[in-house]
Amino acid sequence: MSSSPTTPESRPAARRRSAKAASAKAPRPALPEAGVPKPPSSRAERTLERRQAIIDAAMDEFIARGYAATRLDDVARRAGVAKGTIYLHFKDKEALFQELIRTALVPLIGRLAAPPPSGGSVRAALEGFAETFAREVVSTRRGDIVRLIVAEGARFPAIADFYYREVVSRGLAGMRALIELGISSGEIRQQGLAQFPQIVVAPALIAVIWQGLFGRHAPLDAIEMFRVHLDLIFGERRTK
Amino acid sequence: MSSSPTTPESRPAARRRSAKAASAKAPRPALPEAGVPKPPSSRAERTLERRQAIIDAAMDEFIARGYAATRLDDVARRAGVAKGTIYLHFKDKEALFQELIRTALVPLIGRLAAPPPSGGSVRAALEGFAETFAREVVSTRRGDIVRLIVAEGARFPAIADFYYREVVSRGLAGMRALIELGISSGEIRQQGLAQFPQIVVAPALIAVIWQGLFGRHAPLDAIEMFRVHLDLIFGERRTK
DNA sequence: TGACAATGACTGACCGGTCAGTCATTATTG
């Protein structure tokens, strides 16, 4: 997914025909409520779908251009919707942006709250986390979102706060619990680590940022880096 | 230095009278070339000074608002200069931005190329690095610059490339050398570390980003974090 | 050295394009 246009000035006139045609020129379905492919019947359903289309389009545009440089005309076009429609769903550009971030983070939150270190070792848990993160965040849309937050967060205190409360503090708390588990079980030597779970997570963020800035020229083997980092925390090898 | 305005929309109409008065209404210096405080005589000198004033002002504005949202009118006002003057020194907004980044990085480059691990231990060298970094980068203008690059880099391939060539690759190379030194001297266990110097540097970047996004609500004790991280790399305590 | 000319740094009004947000009009639907 990682997108990287040329320069802020160059407007590639990217266009996008998109879904619009689907709901517009459909040649009158014969049967009322038959197996019509696209039109999702219910008015409310359609509304929800449009709202989502707008959010999706906005995500693409905000990721590609940043907040200030994104034009709502483009968002509308990409969503297959008129500009005015955006304002039926969101108060203004900023509200759309915030809602977008909020929405995008929900699944991420779930993923962080979910995996309790049930049976296996702490190292196994962290290996799982690293593997999942490398596969599903670094170099994916989710990574783009993280970068977007890092890039714009300072200008949007509300977003930074939200991100801190909902993701960072929870994520770090979970990580801290895991570390303490590892310390008490003897897997982890370094006591101080519990005080700075950031250290354990650091390479993950590095990987995301690296991918965005230098990925094209100097790709980074995130998985391997994570492995080395875990070796550092738990002591040499172990797997295989 | 770390600045954090409210929202991109809110234009604080910050104004700034600034230096202009100094060179304009100065009441005719009595002695020609005496110890006159402000007026820097030579035309060329003055020009250079103005150029620098523009760069300084631009740095403040770009850091506070990001590239796209920064208005050259504001930069001019802050520099105590007319808008047109900017274009006597820089081709356009983007050229100013790039020059700014370039200029800001020069001292950083020097600092990275400078400290060869002459006498002491590798750990001492890294402790020195961490201390310097915490004091002179995190929470300073330099940190703001790093954040600016992280935020805008993806939209400016030229800047990302420059940053990679001049700072990142050199910095990592130096760090790798240091790590290898530590490995051969037995100070560092983890062999794999030489392959990913990023791991050693990661907490530093984390600290910079953290300070920018969450610093106000949840300050981070960077020094202490660095210490824990070094303990992780070299094994428990040692200092004192 | 003092008067005059040449220079070019600096100014700021102005222009053209852009874009967030509005709203009268049109289409859809229950």
Add this chain to the structure above:
DNA sequence: CAATAATGACTGACCGGTCAGTCATTGTCA
């Protein structure tokens, strides 16, 4: 056929970039 949803032309502010004109400084010459 209301009521609701959607449209897209329009507005007005905003901003990057230009350029004709100003004036302090520097150079020249008698």
